[in-house]
Amino acid sequence: MDLRFTPEEIAFREEVRxxxxxxxxxxxxxxxxxxxxxxxxxxxxxxxxxxxKGWAAFNWPREYGGPGWSAxxxxxxxxxxxxxxxxxxxxxxxxxxxxxxxxxxxEEQKRRFLPRAANLDxxxxxxxxxxxxxxxxxxxxxxxxxxGDHYVVNGQKIWTSTAHHADWCFCLVRTNPQAAKRxxxxxxxxxxxxxxxxxxxxxxxxxxxxxxxxxxxxxxRVPVENLVGxxxxxxxxxxxxxxxxxxxxxxxxxxxxxxxxAKEVAREVRMNGRPLIEDKAFRIRVAQxxxxxxxxxxxxxxVVSAFAKSGGKKPDPLSSVLKIKGTELLQNSSExxxxxxxxLAMPAWQQELEAMSNEPSPGPDWAAQMAPAYLMLRAASIYxxxxxxQKNILNKAVLGL
Amino acid sequence: xxxxxxxxxxxxxxxxxxxxxxxxxxxQRKQLLAAPPGYSEPLWAQYAxxxxxxLPFAEDFGGFGGGPVDVMLLMQSFGRxxxxxxxxxxxxxxxxxxxxxxxxxxxxxxxxxxxxxxLRLAFAHSERQARYDLTDVLTTAKAEGGGWVLEGAKSVxxxxxxxxxxxxxxxxxxxxxDAEGISLFIVDAEAAGVARRGYALRDxxxxxxxxFSAVRLPAEALLGExxxxxxxxEQVVQAGIAASAAEVVGGMEALQAMTLDYLKTRxxxxxxxxxxxALQHRAAEMLVNLEQARSMAMLATMVxxxxxxADRARSISLAKVGVGQAARFVSQTAIQLHGGIGMTDxxxxxxxxxxxxxxxxxFGDTAYHLDRLAEGIE
Ligand SMILES: Cc1cc2nc3c(=O)[nH]c(=O)nc-3n(C[C@H](O)[C@H](O)[C@H](O)COP(=O)(O)OP(=O)(O)OC[C@H]3O[C@@H](n4cnc5c(N)ncnc54)[C@H](O)[C@@H]3O)c2cc1C
Numbered sequence: 001m002d003l004r005f006t007p008e009e010i011a012f013r014e015e016v017r018x019x020x021x022x023x024x025x026x027x028x029x030x031x032x033x034x035x036x037x038x039x040x041x042x043x044x045x046x047x048x049x050x051x052x053k054g055w056a057a058f059n060w061p062r063e064y065g066g067p068g069w070s071a072x073x074x075x076x077x078x079x080x081x082x083x084x085x086x087x088x089x090x091x092x093x094x095x096x097x098x099x100x101x102x103x104x105x106x107e108e109q110k111r112r113f114l115p116r117a118a119n120l121d122x123x124x125x126x127x128x129x130x131x132x133x134x135x136x137x138x139x140x141x142x143x144x145x146x147x148g149d150h151y152v153v154n155g156q157k158i159w160t161s162t163a164h165h166a167d168w169c170f171c172l173v174r175t176n177p178q179a180a181k182r183x184x185x186x187x188x189x190x191x192x193x194x195x196x197x198x199x200x201x202x203x204x205x206x207x208x209x210x211x212x213x214x215x216x217x218x219x220x221r222v223p224v225e226n227l228v229g230x231x232x233x234x235x236x237x238x239x240x241x242x243x244x245x246x247x248x249x250x251x252x253x254x255x256x257x258x259x260x261x262a263k264e265v266a267r268e269v270r271m272n273g274r275p276l277i278e279d280k281a282f283r284i285r286v287a288q289x290x291x292x293x294x295x296x297x298x299x300x301x302x303v304v305s306a307f308a309k310s311g312g313k314k315p316d317p318l319s320s321v322l323k324i325k326g327t328e329l330l331q332n333s334s335e336x337x338x339x340x341x342x343x344l345a346m347p348a349w350q351q352e353l354e355a356m357s358n359e360p361s362p363g364p365d366w367a368a369q370m371a372p373a374y375l376m377l378r379a380a381s382i383y384x385x386x387x388x389x390q391k392n393i394l395n396k397a398v399l400g401l
Numbered sequence: 402x403x404x405x406x407x408x409x410x411x412x413x414x415x416x417x418x419x420x421x422x423x424x425x426x427x428x429q430r431k432q433l434l435a436a437p438p439g440y441s442e443p444l445w446a447q448y449a450x451x452x453x454x455x456l457p458f459a460e461d462f463g464g465f466g467g468g469p470v471d472v473m474l475l476m477q478s479f480g481r482x483x484x485x486x487x488x489x490x491x492x493x494x495x496x497x498x499x500x501x502x503x504x505x506x507x508x509x510x511x512x513x514x515x516x517x518x519x520l521r522l523a524f525a526h527s528e529r530q531a532r533y534d535l536t537d538v539l540t541t542a543k544a545e546g547g548g549w550v551l552e553g554a555k556s557v558x559x560x561x562x563x564x565x566x567x568x569x570x571x572x573x574x575x576x577x578x579d580a581e582g583i584s585l586f587i588v589d590a591e592a593a594g595v596a597r598r599g600y601a602l603r604d605x606x607x608x609x610x611x612x613f614s615a616v617r618l619p620a621e622a623l624l625g626e627x628x629x630x631x632x633x634x635e636q637v638v639q640a641g642i643a644a645s646a647a648e649v650v651g652g653m654e655a656l657q658a659m660t661l662d663y664l665k666t667r668x669x670x671x672x673x674x675x676x677x678x679a680l681q682h683r684a685a686e687m688l689v690n691l692e693q694a695r696s697m698a699m700l701a702t703m704v705x706x707x708x709x710x711a712d713r714a715r716s717i718s719l720a721k722v723g724v725g726q727a728a729r730f731v732s733q734t735a736i737q738l739h740g741g742i743g744m745t746d747x748x749x750x751x752x753x754x755x756x757x758x759x760x761x762x763x764f765g766d767t768a769y770h771l772d773r774l775a776e777g778i779e
Contacts, residue, residue: 129741132668134669134740134741135669135670135740136669136670136671139669139670158741159741203745203747204745204746204747205744205745205746205751206736206744206745206746206751206754206755208746212741212744212745269532270530270531270532270534270537271532271533271534271768271769271772272534272772273534273536273537273578276532279768279772281768281771281772281775282768285768338758338762339762339766339768342532342533342762342766343527343532343533343556343557343762343763344529344532344556344557345762346557346602346603346608346758346759346762346763347557347600347601347602347603347608348600348601348602348603349600362598362600362610363610364529371603371758374758375603375751375754375755375758376744378733378736378737378743378744378754379741379744381737382736382737382740382741382743382744383741386737386740387737388677388679388680388737391679392679
């Protein structure tokens with residue numbers, strides 16, 4: 001056992017870091033440093049820069065345009081990218097539909113979709129959840145009926161992140177309502193968002209942003225060649241997608257960037273007449289989070305190595321530990337940043353600015369995104385399988401309770 | 402000690418509950434948020450009619466002669482509906498300053514107008530560089546020609562955008578961080594040299610950045626004794642903590658009820674999610690926290706009239722910490738137990754969540770008050 005990175009891994013980290021430093025557009029870097037979420041054009045531009053370098057499809061096999069990295073390298077890459085902070089690769093494209101098509105897709109599907117997914121020529125979204133099917137995903141009801149060369153899709157999805165940006169949606173639909181087990185009547189379909197009968201309605205979240213959507217399907221005709229895997233075997237595809245390599249699940253880089261940000265701003269604000277950074281209780285809180293981050297980093301390495309050793313076959317139930325600790329750290333570090341901002345983190349300066357066009361912000365730049373980040377990250381323990389569901393998985397799969 | 406309500410207090414809470422039940426649905430509130438001034442003028446007039454705006458003031462000034470307990474009960478009701486009107490700013494904060502420091506002429510002029518719903522005030526003390534430090538005042542007032550000239554800026558002033566008059570703290574002696582040398586002034590919001598920039602806080606309530614450049618004030622603008630305003634300011638903030646703590650307790654009650662309802666009705670895996678013991682325990686923990694907060698809001702209310710300043714400050718800090726921590730736990734858990742629906746702006750839980758968040762960052766946060774308590778440990 002050796003917990004140290006090899007010299008090659010250290011050199012790799014340096015290579016990634018300097019590439020990001022030299023190539024991340026300055027405007028994007030500055031906005032993200034101040035806590036703004038990347039815009040659609042910023043995300044696309046950055047993913048294309050990475051793709052030109054051969055890094056965007058970081059977890060795909062070489063034959064499909066991946067860089068052929070080890071599990072550790074993939075982890076290092078993701079962490080450096082997030083903590084830069086640079087826009088995240090669009091996970092729907094890179095860690096979801098890409099690996100799914102590589103595993104289950106026809107040659108035609110791979111040829112048609114993979115290069116465009118890597119280059120973000122197509123923006124994908126994930127149509128799994130429904131109003132009645134959240135944690136209990138297998139109860140989904142959106143129906144797809146076979147009619148000649150098409151499926152006709154009717155139903156509703158909800159919480160569909162960035163559907164309003166999306167060109168394509170990968171969807172779970174019910175193709176056999178009579179199946180003995182609910183899981184056995186589900187299929188995995190690729191739906192062009194421009195097809196007649198697809199309607200996207202915005203959901204505004206508590207941070208005031210438009211990220212979530214409802215997607216309605218009314219007699220949407222989907223060519224049968226857009227079925228992935230076999231009809232009624234979509235649950236296996238979905239399980240593969242959800243259990244697929246979970247290197248990025250903890251999004252450790254974001255937490256590290258937040259802790260760094262909290263320390264920076266703590267030099268500018270005061271507590272009891274002195275800089276907050278000198279306050280002992282504040283320093284203890286930072287120390288606690290830095291401990292959590294380090295533990296998570298090592299945990300992540302262990303899970304990633306074990307997954308690599310299994311030949312990428314067995315999703316490790318310990319990835320649920322990563323999800324739980326990772327999202328708790330995301331939430332706690334965003335909470336720290338907001339608390340550092342204090343009263344100046346409370347105004348919705350942004351909204352006011354949008355209304356008043358050219359006026360300068362009434363508040364300091366560093367304050368604007370503190371509360372929205374905190375608010376939006378409340379969702380981290382809800383999406384991707386709630387933390388309660390992760391604990392249920394641990395109870396069953398590890399503890400045997 | 403007696404935890405039961407008097408007949409008058411019961412009547413008061415019942416009539417307020419009825420009014421807000423009629424007029425403060427989630428949809429009605431949303432309309433108020435959408436247009437200036439960000440609250441309801443007609444309701445403000447109704448509060449006056451019901452005697453709510455005169456609640457803590459003496460009957461001689463058109464008040465109701467109530468005490469801190471009455472204000473607590475009212476704020477709790479306001480909290481259940483996330484009331485947006487400037488009650489805290491006008492009646493609690495500015496009202497306390499006027500009650501404690503105003504001379505007879507000032508009280509006689511301003512308090513009846515507040516009680517009648519004709520005058521809205523804001524308490525303009527905090528400055529941008531100060532964060533939570535109450536003595537950090539850089540705004541100055543210089544004596545000139547028998548009056549004063551005010552210069553400086555105030556930050557995140559609650560309801561500062563729609564107030565008719567502002568109670569502004571300014572340095573008349575001493576330097577940054579000195580408790581001595583701070584004075585309070587009554588400033589007309591429309592006076593020459595006053596600039597205001599209003600905005601919504603994250604919970605939708607209104608606040609403003611204020612600046613004063615060469616604002617001329619008459620001698621009578623001074624509220625209380627020159628250089629000696631700091632103890633008044635502390636008491637105003639304490640009254641603000643007690644009242645907003647009660648408000649947040651009301652909000653937590655609503656959140657708790659809403660969450661409980663959701664646990665019973667939301668079905669997943671063929672049964673209500675509330676049948677999972679993991680969630681039952683979370684709901685029980687919410688209750689435990691709510692009860693802690695309720696106790697601490699009562700403590701804050703009780704000590705407002707405590708003469709020993711050190712005792713009073715300590716209890717208020719205890720209450721701010723207790724209510725703040727409970728509010729954070731209860732509101733975070735409420736969102737989690739709702740799943741995706743808790744994250745949407747179209748659902749009330751998130752609005753209570755953001756009110757609790759704003760409360761935590763007013764008048765000193767948990768870390769600030771724990772620090773004060775830690776300093777005082779013997
Ligand atoms: C910001 C955000 C982005 C999202 N993006 C997408 C997306 O792009 N595509 C998509 O398909 N979906 C997306 N989702 C949906 C997400 O996957 C669901 O919200 C999640 O699966 C939970 O489902 P639910 O919201 O219906 O909550 P529910 O399943 O109703 O859960 C409510 C509460 O009950 C608990 N609970 C439920 N069952 C149990 C149990 N058996 N034991 C213990 N506790 C239980 C949950 O943990 C939760 O606390 C997103 C959600 C959010 C908030």
